[in-house]
Amino acid sequence: MTVSIHKKLQNEKIEFTLLLEAIYHKYGYDFRHYSVAHIRRRIQRRLTLDGIESISALQHRLLNDETFFFQTVFHDLSINVTEMFRDPSFYLAVRQKVVPILATYPFIKVWHAGCATGEEIYSMAILLKEEGLFDRLQLYGTDFNDLVLEKAKEGIVSIRSVKEYTSNYQLGGGTQSFSDYYTARYSHALLEPELKEKILFANHNLVADQVFGEMQMIVCRNVLIYFDQELQNRVIDLFYHSLCRGGILCLGAKESLRLSEQENKFNRLLPGEQIYQKGYGTD
Amino acid sequence: MGQTETDSGNGKATGKYEAVVIGVSYGGLKALENILPIISSDFPAPIMVVQHQDPLADDFLAKHLNRLSQVQVKVAEEKEKAVAGVVYLAPANYHLLVEDNHTLSLSIDEKVNFARPAIDVLFESGADAWQARLIGVILTGANHDGSQGLQRIKKLGGLAIVQDPQTAQAQAMPESALAATEVDYVLQLGEIGYFLNDIIGTGTFNDQ
Ligand SMILES: C[S@@+](CC[C@H](N)C(=O)[O-])C[C@H]1O[C@@H](n2cnc3c(N)ncnc32)[C@H](O)[C@@H]1O
Numbered sequence: 001m002t003v004s005i006h007k008k009l010q011n012e013k014i015e016f017t018l019l020l021e022a023i024y025h026k027y028g029y030d031f032r033h034y035s036v037a038h039i040r041r042r043i044q045r046r047l048t049l050d051g052i053e054s055i056s057a058l059q060h061r062l063l064n065d066e067t068f069f070f071q072t073v074f075h076d077l078s079i080n081v082t083e084m085f086r087d088p089s090f091y092l093a094v095r096q097k098v099v100p101i102l103a104t105y106p107f108i109k110v111w112h113a114g115c116a117t118g119e120e121i122y123s124m125a126i127l128l129k130e131e132g133l134f135d136r137l138q139l140y141g142t143d144f145n146d147l148v149l150e151k152a153k154e155g156i157v158s159i160r161s162v163k164e165y166t167s168n169y170q171l172g173g174g175t176q177s178f179s180d181y182y183t184a185r186y187s188h189a190l191l192e193p194e195l196k197e198k199i200l201f202a203n204h205n206l207v208a209d210q211v212f213g214e215m216q217m218i219v220c221r222n223v224l225i226y227f228d229q230e231l232q233n234r235v236i237d238l239f240y241h242s243l244c245r246g247g248i249l250c251l252g253a254k255e256s257l258r259l260s261e262q263e264n265k266f267n268r269l270l271p272g273e274q275i276y277q278k279g280y281g282t283d
Numbered sequence: 284m285g286q287t288e289t290d291s292g293n294g295k296a297t298g299k300y301e302a303v304v305i306g307v308s309y310g311g312l313k314a315l316e317n318i319l320p321i322i323s324s325d326f327p328a329p330i331m332v333v334q335h336q337d338p339l340a341d342d343f344l345a346k347h348l349n350r351l352s353q354v355q356v357k358v359a360e361e362k363e364k365a366v367a368g369v370v371y372l373a374p375a376n377y378h379l380l381v382e383d384n385h386t387l388s389l390s391i392d393e394k395v396n397f398a399r400p401a402i403d404v405l406f407e408s409g410a411d412a413w414q415a416r417l418i419g420v421i422l423t424g425a426n427h428d429g430s431q432g433l434q435r436i437k438k439l440g441g442l443a444i445v446q447d448p449q450t451a452q453a454q455a456m457p458e459s460a461l462a463a464t465e466v467d468y469v470l471q472l473g474e475i476g477y478f479l480n481d482i483i484g485t486g487t488f489n490d491q
Pocket of ligand 1: 148
């Protein structure tokens, strides 16, 4: 008798749970509170690409082949898609509503959590430079994926994307010409080295690591969407405790504090954008 | 997963459909205008829709369709629960996925079939979540997105519906779906809304 497709699916869901346990126990990375639909899709794609016949076979392989885990599966699970000035209206809102708040601080620390290959944090560096805050600025870019951090440190973007970034930059209220910020080299655009001087890149895992200094602003965009509600709550709590009073929290365009336990500890700074301010009265 | 009786003994399940997914591309505005306003106000299932659109599109489409419809039409929000009688549109530039607990997830994962949102992404995750209790509908479009997803729905015992290519503004997408899957119903655009109202209330699937 052949196993019904439903039984097969049910078994797959069990194998999938076990796979995440195996990754956690072997490598310490905890994906158990990530969006299941999303992780399952990535794993399924890996099976197809590499012609691996089952999730259990994949599990066996990644337990015995660390390179395969770090170079391939870990990469599959940490979606690193990013852009410069993604969602231009967000950058415009930062210029108009957040910069005046940041300008009241003698020194400004900004943390980009889940910065991927750096496009977002370089965009912020450009913006804050144009707004005259560069001299009292320190940006921190963190991610749990070392490979993307290495790329981020290089400060190189693909030349194919420059056209789109230029348009995003302008829509986001850019006051100069975007071409002031890069040098074209063959297939690459090398970002202005001065921007890099203000940025420190470091490994930080939002699931496992602790509070990250006292920040004036935290930017964490398009990371929480990959987490379940419980993990989202934990991470928002981490952000809450890593912000100074009155500090700013910026989330992705489709992320909000709406379903979060900490919603009442923040005020929405303006409608239409996911930009929040931590209350002044609390810790 | 837990809610299906499929795995009991003889491997058969019966029951009512619990959700609908719709995929549409070129010509989508008109197609959706012909379907969603017909959906009855007490429609007992959620409807998730992927319409390919410009990455910078705002929520015009949802607002417009909401005005025309008896059911609520809105842009899907991150981690909200899909509830009966509401139509959820994938936001521009995000994939829309369904979790096993029927909450909705968004992703900026790479494009699939050159599209984000992609129909396949919604259909495949929806099939895993609802299995035989899902109805998939492929409408007009000039590409092949959705064919694989519809196949997955069908494979898990769900119902596959495709718009008659003759009545589609662009035929490639419905034709590709028809070629990929043993489709249950090929319907005229004008019939689809009424058909969904009927089958969701009374129709029962019988999965072999
Ligand atoms: C889709 S990218 C977002 C990049 C950028 N913030 C943007 O919006 O363009 C998500 C990033 O989150 C990182 N990430 C995922 N889980 C993480 C975790 N637990 N700790 C730190 N970074 C994580 C991934 O490695 C990836 O680089």
